[in-house]
Amino acid sequence: MSGHVQCVVEHALARVTLSNPGKFNAMSRTMWRELKAVFTALQARSDVRGVTVAGEGGHFCAGGDIAEYPDFRFDARELRDFHENDVWGGLGAMLACDLPVLAQIEGNCMGAGVEIASCCDIRVAGQGARFGAPIARLGFPMAPREAQLVASEAGVATAREMLFEASVFDAAEMKARGFLNAVLPDAEVACDVQARAQRIARLAPQAARLNKQTLRALRGGQPVHALVTHAYDYADEAEHREGIAAFLAKRQPVFS
Incomplete structure (x- = not known):
């Protein structure tokens, strides 16, 4: 299995990085489990005041690591275990975290990336970011808990377009639809999110x-x-x- 979720804490702020080189940080099963462990640990810390979630190498997260799918997707019991325990384990830990969570969104934010971003409290994206969940092209629907999450944050109409039409939206459109707090030039996103996190840490x-x-x-x-x-x-x-x-x-x- 490939990919890792890394967490660094400095000056009361945690930075969680999704890393799966060569795959635009697509989430592997290992990464989902690490995401759960990271946020469970952050929830228990009293010295952390805010969390930033970002992807490595100019992309947020391109979805799931499809190379792993033949190992478990064709058995209903294993598929349920993947979505209910691995995926929702990670997303649920994010949602249960009492710390303010900021999303630094650059490049691809697809499928699992939209779900992870939906767990964040403040979302800032670069102008070049792209959003969608085109899993209809892969022949499967979005899991119920994940669909509820995306619909609640991105809106039911947006979720329908993503899932029924495999629509992909740019950052300006997602800002207009209320999913994003701000859209900035790509080169300014990291600095803006860091400044927001520092403001939170002072409060x-x-x-x-x-x-x-x-x-x-x-x-x-x-x-x-x-x-x-x-x-x-x-x-x-x-x-x-x-x-x-x-x-x-x-x-x-x-x-x-």
Whole structure:
């Protein structure tokens, strides 16, 4: 099996890199499992304030590693194991992570790449990025959990075009459809995402985690009144006191 998911933490920020040289970072089974391990570990760390996900070599992720498919796709039990445990294991770990996650999208963002990007909170793409899920050309549908994820983030209409017509969209179109937060010249994407991550790192980390938990619960259909019971438990926390004290003292807050 080929490819790796690498994670480097520096100055309270994690950088997760999808790497499968020669295949535009297509996701292998090993990579899905590593993605799960990486995000499970990040969720448990108190010293990390934000995560950037990027691909190696000018591409985000071109989909799944098709060279592996004959090994398991033609047996229903093995295929289910792949999608429900390997693929959803990685995507589910991303969705369960309470840290803000930014996507640095360049080049190909297809299939699995769209799914991984859909798990990110802020998505910035280069003008040359291309998006789609043309798996109808390969003779199979998108797995149910993955389809729900893409439809919820990219929109049902966009998901239909990607899946029924094998449509591929440029970054400007995906920005217009609400999937992307920003589209920049390709050479500026990395710097912009890094600047966004640094802004996040300077802000209140507990507040970011709580906001992520709230938005996740609301997206999952949990009623607002169910969240109220514990919504204000942070009242006496040091981070809360520091933020208010710094504002009143007209100084920059220091969130330890």
